[in-house]
Amino acid sequence: MKIFGLIAVLVVGALLLSATSDFPDWRDKDSPANESPVSSFYIEKTEKLTKVPNMVTAVLADYRSYDTMFETVVIFIAGIGIIAVLRNFDGPNSSSIKRENNDEGGGLLARFTCSLILPFIQIFALYVVAHGHHSPGGGFQGGVMLGASYILAALAFGLSKAKDIFSERRTMIFAAVGIFIYVGWGVLCLLFGKEFLNYEALDPILPGDAKMARSHSMLIVEIGVAFTVTAIMFSMYSNLSTRGRLSKGL
């Protein structure tokens, strides 16, 4: 089996390497990928068309926002998938199982430190979400940070405490609402008579001109992403760390 695997892996590697012979050199600014009209368009026109200087965010949340919508859905699927796989609702005594982990959280030092830094983490996370079009950042990054802050809280104060703030039920609502914001915003464009996710359609209800409408819409969409990511990150942690035996039901 091992030899077999090794041969297969080597064949795959050799094939992939054989193709690199006619690849452009690394860092080549004239490689087809880098000088193609598509990427030139992104670099040259983005700011003009969307008023967003961060091209990555613009591409993510506007040009390829359809992709990103599904990306958010992927996260959502992972979240509910983990619950669906792990949780045993009809188990013999699912509700009465005592939490086996020592769920007391960290020591005094850890708690104290965390209570100090958690607000900053969260504020920074919100900043990352909100400032995504001007600086590196966006819904995913900010969402992960926010999720991490809750995980940190769970580590420091114990999962049950963290759950009191962010219960399973609430995570699910947050996750679904996040996607709801994203998709709903796209549908709103439909209702205004343009294509799905064509933010220009929302010009009448947003301040600024049609281009600003794109910029604003990106923010809203990113907020939706952040909702989902935050909720699912925390839900993933809490489910995996307790092997699906969360005592407090949804």
Added chain:
Amino acid sequence: MDPIIATFIEENIVPNFNYWIYVILMMIGLYAMITKNNLIKKLIGMAIFQTAIILFYVSVGVKDAANIPIISHHGSEHHQMTDLSSETDSTKEIHNTIDKDKYANPLPHVLMLTAIVVGVSTLGLALAISQKIYKSFGTLEEDEILNKLRPGGHD
């Protein structure tokens, strides 16, 4: 060193070393996924495998002397650059033209953001599944699991 090998390295590996690194990483991951007996090790292989691909994509978008793909509002650096490079253009256009060589290709970054998310989700789900396996079989070694399945024959 043998001159043949040296020229090979010189001509093939050095200009494309990013591809070599990604392929080697990918092979490590793939090998682990195929041959490892422990389910978690397989997942570690999977993570390496996916990361290798991310590395590959990101390295595609790199340009010499280019910056992150965020148009900078501060300083007049790029305006000056474009002023020099396209003097004949009308003034209105000068103001809006952006030198695309100054910025890295944004598309691979976006794609990989998606790929990372997919990777995280897959890993999380796979961990959940392996927890379920552990719960019902009491082990994460593949051969032991198969042994447990064999005598009963049904489940």
Added chain:
Amino acid sequence: MTEHFPVLILLVPLFGALIVVLLGRERPDQCWVTSLISLGVSSLISFFTVIAVLSGKVQTLRYRMGGWPESDGYEVGIELRVDILAALVVFAVTFVGFVNTIYSKTRAGAEVRGKVPFFYALIQLLIVGLCGIVMTNDAFNLYVLIEITSLTSYALIAMGNRRAALSSFNYVIMGTIGASFYLIGVGYLYIKTGTLNIDDIRMVLEQKNLWEHQSIIVAFIFIMLGVWTKMAFFPLHGWLPNAYAYAPSMTGTFMAPLMTKVMVYVMIRVMVWIFGNEFVYSSQPMWGEIVIWMSVLAIVAGSLLALARTDIKKILTYLIVAEVGYMVGGSWLADGVGQAGAFYHILSDAAMTFCLFIAASIIVLRVGDSRVNAFDGLFRKMPLTMIGFTVGALSMIGLPPTCGFFSKWYLISAGIEAGHWGYVCALIFSSLVNAVIFFRIFERAYFGKISGVKEDHFPSDSDANPDIRIKEVPWSMLVPLFIASGSVLLLGIMNRSLFEWIQAALKMMNT
């Protein structure tokens, strides 16, 4: 309104999934209704899409997400492209999803107790993913959607028993390898062409005449490998049988007919749209030869493995492996009849696999035993179920007027036309093996001992024994079964027009 159909097909089940998750815990009984409605609406829309695409006004629906126009002839956004092929497959997906939801009415509560909302959410998201795969015109978006279908199916399969979890894990490993190979292939195409839109990739490949480049060839190989892994093409099939056999029944009934078929669709699409017939069939004549022999191997091995099983679901899953061989072989034979035949087989195989899986699930449920012995005397115990099963089985064997006959007809004629006798023989061999498999079952079902009644002495039909008749399942399972077997027959009757549409669409793609 028509122009928004493609996106509406996706959005309705997506919202359905969200609503199910939001409302599910309080009102689990509403989940079924919600997803029934959402999938019903979705399949209705896709039905109208089929009509719209056929009606001549629109041959191909293009939908630019975000309304981004093309720039310099390149698409900068993501585009959906729905031609008749896509419309048909989308309709098949949503319709099977809808019918399967009817089937799951009572089963979901029993098999995934307490997780019903999650089940319905996941299955709707799976349908979103499958429809998205079929409609998208963006190579990377295709990857994301493949991963959506993968993740949902990992979770759906793992919701079953512990064997299901194990096979789901294998599926994770194989599925990730497959999807990543596809991603690598797309990456190589991107390096060489600088675009991700499928039409544009083709355009650049033509303009720069990149056909001979090693990287393009490798890209093609890796995309194919990835797709084959996902569709369980023979040497890469290991994950499929256990995964589908041990998954909860209403998951199996949905995934077995659709997952592999949609990947076959992706394969045909990649072959025809991105790379084009000339590259695939002419530039490297060896490829076709190798792949067709591999498919011959797949057909023969799949059939024999099925023959060796005694578990009905395992038999069916191995038959899927053989059927995948049919389609891969058919689409690699040549352009023209082969491709169109393989495509027609996508639809017909979906219908008959669906029919057989529902029937088998019903039987396993009622008899409580998945081995073939369980079929003893079933024609008397569950006549309606067995009628459905028989239709599906006859189609698998390839008897007229079921659709299995016609797809076999097209595939065999493609094989004869291409002069590939090995493939023709493999198809016939597999028909014969299928006949043996199913008639073995029929014989049991027809003559087998009914418990308590001695062999050689059946009660005459005038005095029906009341307690052998009570075993029929509720309507919520029989109706889907009959819809499935009806569509097996309908596809057979409609084969000519379907085939002509398919051929026309494939021709349009090539010009």
Added chain:
Amino acid sequence: MTEFSFIPLFTWIVSLLAVPGILLFRKRPDAREGITFLAAFLKLGMIFMMLPLIREGKILCFKFGEILPGIPIEFRVDGLGMLFALVASSLWILTTLYSLGYMRGLKEHDQTRFFVCFALSLSATIGVAFAGNLLTLYIFYEILSLSTYPLVTHHGDKEARSGGRTYLSHLLGTSVAFVLPAMIYCYWKSGGDLNFTDGSLLSTNIGSDAGLIVLLAFTLGFAKSGLMPFHSWLPNAMVAPTPVSALLHAVAVVKVGVFCVLRVFTGVFGTDLIAELDIAAVISYVAAFTIIVSSLIALTQDNLKRRLAFSTIGQLAYIVLGVSFLTSNGVTGSAMHIATHAFGKITLFFCAGAIFVATGKKYVSQMVGLGRQMPVTMLAFLFGSLSIIGLPPFGGAWSKWYLFLGALEADQLAMAVVLIISSILNIAYLLPIPINAFFRRPPQEDGQAETIEIKEAPMACVVPLSITAVGGLLLFLFPELGFELAQLLTKK
């Protein structure tokens, strides 16, 4: 010439419509059988309606729905089809009457299923007879295989099941393995056409080798014709109740097999093309081999029905042999033999069934001296045997005569010799049965009185077998209709 008409459709559909009727009246046997009779008579009536038209040389045609590009489901009634349909549907009436006596006499189970499947098989048979293209033919051929399966395995015991397994695996297996690809090959070669309309579907651009393979694939693939390597389904199918063996395995099913072969020779290839490609000899050899070997096997069989089955195999091979001479006499003889053999063999089977119903005897060795107990039956048996052997004044004489002429016409002396030898063998395995029945005394059992009473089977059994026996006689006296229909086939 070709005329659109709905009558072929109605003829086909009438037995199909009988099915729901039979199911509806499953609780009332008399009404149920009444429906079968009604359908049978209607069917025969419609065939008689078409008969004059066909005799004028018209061809009735009905098509609907193009199921594959260029291929509709097509009914097309020509002389050959008419002849076959006439034989099959007239014998259906008699068989229904006979099965009434047989099934009720033995108090068989599942009579409804029996009659349903019987009606279905008859529909499929008519479908084959009227099929206007190869695909229609194939579809009805397969339906016939499937719908007769429940009849063959009617008893449901182990023997019946294994018989049914052989039956289905041979018939379905060969048709899928050989006929289907051959048909698709023809479809491709002829550019999307499978119609029987004019002489040759395939043109000469098919090579001799390919032609031979296709021809062999068709001839062996239609395994219902019982040619030698794939014959064993027929003896195994004898586990079925006797009416089934009688109508289906002496008339409908097996004749469908040879009918298909005839169609392939005349409709798909055309005798001219086969002559040109010079590929008929192989078929002749296969047929000749089958004739001799099956007759020899028949000699050794003690079970009467099995003996008759092997006899059928040999007689069917006559038909194939006759076609393979490629002469008009040969083809006429073959077509005639479909009719004459049908009457002869169904008589024999009816007799075998009547003996079983009356005495429970199945084996030839038990039937010594039976003539005094069942004189009518045994006389009919004698008639039937003579017809099969081909002696005047019975119908079989004509068909054998033409076959013989055909062999001579084709300069196939060896085949003529085969025909003679086989006739002698026919005498050897058939005639001793009635002779022993009439002229030898049954073996005495201890303390049993020698008084033998006449104890025939029920009237419902005896009447049909008498009619068919007389029918064999009539075919000798009035063969014109048969000739006329058969010759429609050979003249272009």
